[in-house]
Amino acid sequence: MKKDGGARARAGEGVDEMETADGNGGPASGGAATAVAPAQLAARDPRDTRPERDEVLAGLRPPSYTVRLANFSGPLDLLLYLIQRDEIEIFDIPIARLTEEYLAEIRLMELLDLQVAGEFLVMAATLLRIKARMLLPKQESDEAVEEDDPRDELVQRLLEYREFKRAAAELDAREEWRRNLYGRSLPPGETIVEEELLRNVTLFDLVSIYRQVLDRTPRLDSFEVILDEITLEDRIAEILARLDESGRVGFSDLLDEEARRIQIVITLIALLELARLGKISIVQSALFGPIWLERRAADVA
Amino acid sequence: MSPEFDAPGATGGADDGRPQAKSLIEALLFASDAPLSPGRIREVVGQMEDAEIVGAIGTLRDEYRSGGRAFDIVELEGGYQILSRPEFASWVERLFVERRKARLSRAALETLSIIAYKQPIVKPEIEMIRGVSSDGVIKTLLERNLITITGRAEGVGRPLLYGTTQEFLNYFGLNQLGDLPKIEELRELLRAEGSEVRA
Numbered sequence: 001m002k003k004d005g006g007a008r009a010r011a012g013e014g015v016d017e018m019e020t021a022d023g024n025g026g027p028a029s030g031g032a033a034t035a036v037a038p039a040q041l042a043a044r045d046p047r048d049t050r051p052e053r054d055e056v057l058a059g060l061r062p063p064s065y066t067v068r069l070a071n072f073s074g075p076l077d078l079l080l081y082l083i084q085r086d087e088i089e090i091f092d093i094p095i096a097r098l099t100e101e102y103l104a105e106i107r108l109m110e111l112l113d114l115q116v117a118g119e120f121l122v123m124a125a126t127l128l129r130i131k132a133r134m135l136l137p138k139q140e141s142d143e144a145v146e147e148d149d150p151r152d153e154l155v156q157r158l159l160e161y162r163e164f165k166r167a168a169a170e171l172d173a174r175e176e177w178r179r180n181l182y183g184r185s186l187p188p189g190e191t192i193v194e195e196e197l198l199r200n201v202t203l204f205d206l207v208s209i210y211r212q213v214l215d216r217t218p219r220l221d222s223f224e225v226i227l228d229e230i231t232l233e234d235r236i237a238e239i240l241a242r243l244d245e246s247g248r249v250g251f252s253d254l255l256d257e258e259a260r261r262i263q264i265v266i267t268l269i270a271l272l273e274l275a276r277l278g279k280i281s282i283v284q285s286a287l288f289g290p291i292w293l294e295r296r297a298a299d300v301a
Numbered sequence: 302m303s304p305e306f307d308a309p310g311a312t313g314g315a316d317d318g319r320p321q322a323k324s325l326i327e328a329l330l331f332a333s334d335a336p337l338s339p340g341r342i343r344e345v346v347g348q349m350e351d352a353e354i355v356g357a358i359g360t361l362r363d364e365y366r367s368g369g370r371a372f373d374i375v376e377l378e379g380g381y382q383i384l385s386r387p388e389f390a391s392w393v394e395r396l397f398v399e400r401r402k403a404r405l406s407r408a409a410l411e412t413l414s415i416i417a418y419k420q421p422i423v424k425p426e427i428e429m430i431r432g433v434s435s436d437g438v439i440k441t442l443l444e445r446n447l448i449t450i451t452g453r454a455e456g457v458g459r460p461l462l463y464g465t466t467q468e469f470l471n472y473f474g475l476n477q478l479g480d481l482p483k484i485e486e487l488r489e490l491l492r493a494e495g496s497e498v499r500a
Binding site for chain 1: 312331332333334335365372375382383384385386387390393394397400401402404405407408410411413417418430431432434448469472473475476481482484487488490491
């Protein structure tokens with residue numbers, strides 16, 4: 001696949017981000033996370049779990065934040081790990097013991113990402129709530145209400161998550177196998193544009209190119225205000241004339257020739273309007289490849 | 302191709318000067334940098350039944366395998382492509398050092414598997430299953446062209462729907478989505494692997 005330099009750089013960033021943890025909470029959100037977590041716990045927990053709750057909070061308060069979460073992709077992953085490690089029967093989870101193990105594990109973890117840590121705390125609260133409900137005396141008609149097990153919802157989530165985790169392992173194996181098979185490749189920069197290869201461009205792609213062009217446009221420190229230099233109608237007419245003349249025009253060529261931001265904006269709006277009216281097609285041959293504008297066949301003549 | 306290079310017998314050519322279907326298809330597969338579907342092959346060679354194309358490819362594959370060739374014909378994205386065999390990967394890899402991409406993280410694989418099985422799917426549902434926020438992973442998967450926005454769901458906020466791409470199939474060496482194990486098969490695998498699932 002052919003990519004330009006900018007695309008490569010962005011993909012690289014993405015990979016880094018993935019390998020630490022997902023979620024977008026950075027260190028800056030620390031205050032917020034510590035403020036939110038106690039509130040969640042307090043709101044969800046009945047009184048009788050207070051000692052445990054205080055323990056969690058004590059264990060997680062900075063600077064003793066030590067969450068080892070890079071090993072786990074989320075709280076469900078951590079729970080499954082504990083269930084497997086301790087050979088726990090998933091349909092009959094000893095909730096008090098599992099909660100204890102979970103909290104111990106959380107205390108051991110090194111905090112890398114506060115937003116994810118928050119999600120681990122939400123699960124801690126869920127476990128404590130289930131534990132509390134298990135401790136409540138059963139109703140008189142206990143045998144009949146078996147589906148009312150407080151663990152049910154958690155078990156269902158664990159089972160579903162475990163299936164996708166297994167599917168992910170399958171994908172992992174396939175990825176490993178596939179990346180060791182090499183095919184021929186066209187030399188970089190020689191992508192042949194053929195009609196069959198063209199696919200429809202999404203709004204997402206357009207906005208991305210638009211942003212690239214804006215980024216390339218030098219920002220001015222001083223401004224000169226020129227009113228109504230070009231109207232949308234003029235620009236639409238211009239673009240149609242260009243297309244009639246040359247059949248196909250590059251999207252970034254069209255934007256590049258406009259020096260001023262307002263003109264770039266007008267050009268983009270003109271293109272979107274033309275596309276909306278079905279007067280032009282917007283096509284792209286490859287991911288991150290050039291975007292082409294064409295007159296709709298049905299509209300010509 | 303000029304006629305004078307069509308040495309008789311060199312490619313087992315038929316009487317009319319047209320090479321054997323098998324050799325013709327082999328040339329296309331050899332030269333292509335992407336999987337070729339039977340339909341695409343027919344577009345190029347004309348007058349050939351899909352069954353004939355598939356048969357010729359099968360013969361070629363048997364020849365490669367029994368002949369100990371360093372490459373094989375692999376089914377990808379509903380087509381066929383000649384790829385080097387995995388046992389040569391460590392050498393071929395050195396030839397294309399700059400092309401080797403980072404492998405996907407566990408979070409990314411998890412998210413992808415959820416999308417692959419439940420597409421089209423909205424982000425909140427992915428996050429519900431995973432139990433964690435998935436913004437970063439989804440962004441990376443979009444950038445690597447493994448998933449795409451397929452539309453918007455009905456309902457409040459009309460959230461974006463995600464689905465897998467052609468590139469997803471290619472990346473994981475799949476011919477079609479149906480080649481992934483079914484959910485029931487995954488449950489069976491989990492059971493077989495000694496997890497304590499009792500139906």
